[in-house]
Amino acid sequence: xxxxxxxxxxxxxxxxxxxxxxxxxxxxxxxxxxxxxxxxxxxxxxxxxxxxxxxxxxxxxxxxxxxxxxxxxxxxxxxxxxxxxxxxxxxxxxxxxxx
Amino acid sequence: xxxxxxxxxxxxxxxxxxxxxxxxxxxxxxxxxxxxxxxxxxxxxxxxxxxxxxxxxxxxxxxxxxxxxxxxxxxxxxxxxxxxxxxxxxxxxxxxxxxxxxxxxxxxxxxxxxxxxxxxxxxxxxxxxxxxxxxxxxxxxxxxxxxxxxxxxxxxxxxxxxxxxxxxxxxxxxxxxxxxxxxxxxxxxxxxxxxxxxxxxxxxxxxxxxxxxxxxxxxxxxxxxxxxxxxxxxxxxxxxxxxxxxxxxxxxxxxxxxxxxxxxxxxxxxxxxxxxxxxxxxxxxxxxxxxxxxxxxxxxxxxxxxxxxxxxxxxxxxxxxxxxxxxxxxxxxxxxxxxxxxxxxxxxxxxxxxxxxxxxxxxxxxxxxxxxxxxxxxxxxxxxxxxxxxxxxxxxxxxxxxxxxxxxxxxxxxxxxxxxxxxxxxxxxxxxxxxxxxxxxxxxxxxxxxxxxxxxxxxxxxxxxxxxxxxxxxxxxxxxxxxxxxxxxxxxxx
Numbered sequence: 001x002x003x004x005x006x007x008x009x010x011x012x013x014x015x016x017x018x019x020x021x022x023x024x025x026x027x028x029x030x031x032x033x034x035x036x037x038x039x040x041x042x043x044x045x046x047x048x049x050x051x052x053x054x055x056x057x058x059x060x061x062x063x064x065x066x067x068x069x070x071x072x073x074x075x076x077x078x079x080x081x082x083x084x085x086x087x088x089x090x091x092x093x094x095x096x097x098x099x
Numbered sequence: 100x101x102x103x104x105x106x107x108x109x110x111x112x113x114x115x116x117x118x119x120x121x122x123x124x125x126x127x128x129x130x131x132x133x134x135x136x137x138x139x140x141x142x143x144x145x146x147x148x149x150x151x152x153x154x155x156x157x158x159x160x161x162x163x164x165x166x167x168x169x170x171x172x173x174x175x176x177x178x179x180x181x182x183x184x185x186x187x188x189x190x191x192x193x194x195x196x197x198x199x200x201x202x203x204x205x206x207x208x209x210x211x212x213x214x215x216x217x218x219x220x221x222x223x224x225x226x227x228x229x230x231x232x233x234x235x236x237x238x239x240x241x242x243x244x245x246x247x248x249x250x251x252x253x254x255x256x257x258x259x260x261x262x263x264x265x266x267x268x269x270x271x272x273x274x275x276x277x278x279x280x281x282x283x284x285x286x287x288x289x290x291x292x293x294x295x296x297x298x299x300x301x302x303x304x305x306x307x308x309x310x311x312x313x314x315x316x317x318x319x320x321x322x323x324x325x326x327x328x329x330x331x332x333x334x335x336x337x338x339x340x341x342x343x344x345x346x347x348x349x350x351x352x353x354x355x356x357x358x359x360x361x362x363x364x365x366x367x368x369x370x371x372x373x374x375x376x377x378x379x380x381x382x383x384x385x386x387x388x389x390x391x392x393x394x395x396x397x398x399x400x401x402x403x404x405x406x407x408x409x410x411x412x413x414x415x416x417x418x419x420x421x422x423x424x425x426x427x428x429x430x431x432x433x434x435x436x437x438x439x440x441x442x443x444x445x446x447x448x449x450x451x452x453x454x455x456x457x458x459x460x461x462x463x464x465x466x467x468x469x470x471x472x473x474x475x476x477x478x479x480x481x482x483x484x485x486x487x488x489x490x491x492x493x494x495x496x497x498x499x500x501x502x503x504x505x506x507x508x509x510x511x512x513x514x515x516x517x518x519x520x521x522x523x524x525x526x527x528x529x530x531x532x533x534x535x536x537x538x539x540x541x542x543x544x545x546x547x548x549x550x551x552x553x554x555x556x557x558x559x560x561x562x563x564x565x566x567x568x569x570x571x572x573x574x575x576x577x578x579x580x581x582x583x584x585x586x587x588x589x590x591x592x593x
Contacts, residue, residue, distance in 0.1 A: 004466065012462045015469070016418065017425075018453070019446035031459060031520055036466065038521055039407040042479040045486065052481030053488060055308045055338075056294040056537025057561065062337040076201040082432035091427050092441040 003036040004029065102127035107173045107267040107321040114161070114172035121161075121172030125154035125216050128174045132218065132265045135593045140240045141250075141260035143179050144186050145219035150174070157214045169324055171214030176266040178257045179220040180227055181207050181312070182301040186217070190303045191225040191235040191253075194424050194431045194452030204301025205336065206270060206312050206329045213328050218266050221256030225454045226421065227277055227305045229253050230526035233517050234456040241513070242285055244551055244590050248510040251281025251526075254315070258285040261315045263593060268325050269315040274305050275409050276506075276530025278313045279542035283505035283554025286544045286586045288322045288571065289315045291530075293562050294537030295340035297326075298333035306416035307338070309409075309534045317587055319543060319572040323351035326564070342562060345539075350565035354572035356390050361570070362397035362498035367529050371507045375548025380504045383545040383555045383574060387502070390573055397498060399490035401483060405532040408483035410524055411467045411476050412535070418464030421457070424449060459520060488536045495560050500570050503529045505542040505554030529556055539564040543571040544586040545578065552586060 009029040013020045020028070074087045083090040102110065102124050113119045129147050136142055157172045182188050182200035189195045207217070224234035232240045232255035240256045242248040243263040250259035254271030258281035261269050271278040273291035282289025290313045297312040304310060314325035326347050333339045363384055372380065388394045426432040426448035427441070434447040453461070467476040494501055507528055516522040533540040538561055542554035555574060559567040579585055 008466075009462070012465050012469075014446075016458075016461045016465050017422075017442065017446045017449050018458055018461065019443070019450040020458070024458075028459060028462065032463060032466070035410065035459070035463060035520055035524075036476075039410045039476070039480075041407040042404055042411065042483050043475060045401065045404055045479070045483055047479060047482035047486070050482040050485050052478060053484040053535075054481060056488075056535065057338075057340065059295070059338055059340075064334060072201050079201060080198055080429035082426060082430070082435070089428050092435050092437075092439055092444045094441045096440075 002033045003040065004033050103131045103264045105267065106318055107170055107316060108324055110173045110267060111169045111171060121154040121157040121214070121216055122151060124172060125150050125174050125218070128218055128266060135263055136265060138241060138246055138593060139243055139259050139263045139265070140238065141221050141256045141263060141265055142176065142219045143189060143222050143237055143256065146186060149185055150216060150218055154216045157216060160214065167214035168328065170328055172216065173268060174216045174218045174266055175210060176218045176221050176257060176260045176269040177207055178223055178254050178269070178271045180223060180272055180303045181270060182303070183207050183217065183220065186220055188220065188303070190227070191223040191237065192452065192454070192457070193236040194448070196236070196431070198430055202301060205298035205333045207301070209329045221260055221269060223256055224253035225457050226303065226417070227253040227272055227274055228417070228456050228460055230276070230280055230523055231516070232256060233513065234454055236454055239513055242510045243593060244286065244510065248512050248551070249284070251284040251510065253277040255281045257315050258282055258287060258289065261287050261317060262587060262590070267317065268321060271313060271315055272302055273311050273313055273534065274309045275413060275534050276527040278315065279530050279540060279554065279556060280506050280526055282315055282542045284510040284552060286552030286590065287315055287317050288319050288541065288543050289313065290322050290326060290541040290567070291533060291539065292326060292330060292564055293340065293539045295338050296344070296562070296564065297330050298336040298339050300333055300335035304420040306413040307420060308416060309413060317585060319568060319575050320348070320351040323347040323568050340562070345562055345564040347565050347568045350569040351572045353569055354576050356387055356392040356570055356573045359392045359500065359570065360498040361387050361392045361394045362494055362501045363394060364402060364501050364503045365396050365398045366400065366402045367503035368396070371525065371528055372504050373508045373548070376504050376506070376508060376553050379546040379548055379553040380555065384502065386574065386577055390577055395498060397494045397501060399494055399532070401486040401490050402532045404483045405487050405535055406524065406528055408480040408487070409527070409531045409535060410463070411480035412484065414460040414464035415467045415477050416464070418461045418468065421461055424452065456520070484535045487532050491532070491536050491538060500566050501558040503556050505529060505556040509548050509551035509553060533558050537561050539567050541567040541571045543574050545574065546586070547589065
């Protein structure tokens with residue numbers, strides 16, 4: 001039995017905002033199935049009552065002083081924008097035409 | 100004087116003594132790059148004028164009496180994952196092709212302040228995902244020992260540049276072995292510091308709980324000198340460790356293992372290693388014993404699960420981190436023809452801008468984090484992470500350092516594993532545990548197998564970076580006596 005279906009891979013591509021063609025999805029489905037089947041080894045470890053670690057070191061949240069510091073100018077911030085207008089990033093429409 | 104064959108410490112001394120200048124040293128390395136990089140392809144970006152201007156400025160600062168420290172005027176190559184305000188930064192990806200960051204990473208800024216001269220930006224697997232540089236959108240780098248083979252990865256441009264005498268020093272980042280593995284397969288020294296010991300500010304993120312910047316050099320002392328200069332607490336990185344930098348330079352100079360307890364990781368002694376690698380490793384362990392170390396076998400039962408846990412944790416973090424490449428604020432934008440929505444443009448851009456491995460990892464991470472699978476995959480992987488940490492803790496009650504081969508094989512041929520992700524992932528088998536737990540670990544050359552370099556990995560406790568350097572330096576000293584020079588001297592001429 002495969003660990004992941006072609007439909008699931010197609011759904012993952014949508015969630016990941018990757019517009020993939022059918023060939024690419026087929027290829028990825030086979031590879032992801034192989035990888036997931038292999039890494040599923042983690043489930044062999046008896047881990048009842050073992051706390052999860054999200055991080056390597058026991059660090060606590062760090063706050064900085066709320067001080068005014070130099071920052072990028074609008075020109076610097078926009079310098080690499082694909083499109084800019086009136087000191088703003090210009091983006092494609094984010095709402096449906098009808099909205 | 101053949102400046103490109105000299106190490107960083109020696110170059111720093113020659114410049115300080117006025118026997119050469121930062122400009123002369125930079126020019127010699129730029130000439131070397133021009134001569135050999137057509138074959139090695141270590142660099143993505145070299146800009147002679149910018150480099151020479153930096154070198155002139157260092158010479159001026161020194162002449163004005165500024166004390167810039169031991170590496171003033173020494174050239175360095177940076178992995179193209181560190182942002183640099185005067186050079187493009189791509190992370191090996193088409194999605195960032197031509198991007199000029201508006202700020203410097205902490206690592207590059209600190210090195211500039213201490214007078215290191217940037218030669219250029221080095222090739223890497225796209226977003227540091229890979230073990231060969233073959234996932235670079237700009238083509239692979241080549242191993243100076245055999246140009247048909249990979250220089251390791253993801254920091255393979257940085258390892259190739261140092262091994263090919265194009266730079267005495269370089270930087271890399273190590274998320275699952277991306278400094279130690281390329282160092283091992285090119286016959287140089289590469290160090291993954293304790294997580295949080297070096298700043299991630301301005302390092303394009305792959306897996307934030309694992310990413311660790313570190314040094315490459317042709318000898319242990321040079322690596323330690325570089326390590327010391329860029330390390331230390333950084334308020335710009337919230338996971339930066341607020342503790343003194345371990346005394347790595349002192350340890351590299353000390354270079355003795357007398358009375359030190361060295362643990363051989365039972366699970367990694369031989370498991371999956373090709374015969375030549377296993378043989379060099381066994382000899383290195385005998386060498387340590389002959390130098391006065393007390394060698395014992397140590398069991399770390401969960402290390403065998405580390406690779407699987409890593410390939411769930413790292414892609415999960417990557418799927419989140421790489422969401423920032425949305426075609427809106429910087430980088431590539433595809434298909435914005437006035438009819439498509441932002442979401443369509445985003446999906447088209449990401450499909451065109453990311454390479455196959457990056458797509459695989461984003462989707463794998465999205466899968467591992469999705470509801471219904473989270474507990475079985477990401478949750479389990481996080482528990483394995485705890486168990487690997489407990490294995491380290493138990494081991495370090497018995498020994499001062501742990502050793503293993505750095506990689507299971509020597510450098511593999513370009514193309515061999517490129518469409519077999521699991522085979523590629525195995526290159527990180529021995530290096531991953533130290534990433535999951537944040538431990539310091541170094542790779543130092545320990546010989547050749549079929550004419551290709553083999554690395555010895557030395558793992559030390561969190562913030563015990565100096566111990567790794569101390570053992571690595573002792574091994575290096577003994578082996579260089581045996582070989583009458585560094586391993587790299589046995590590499591073929593380019």
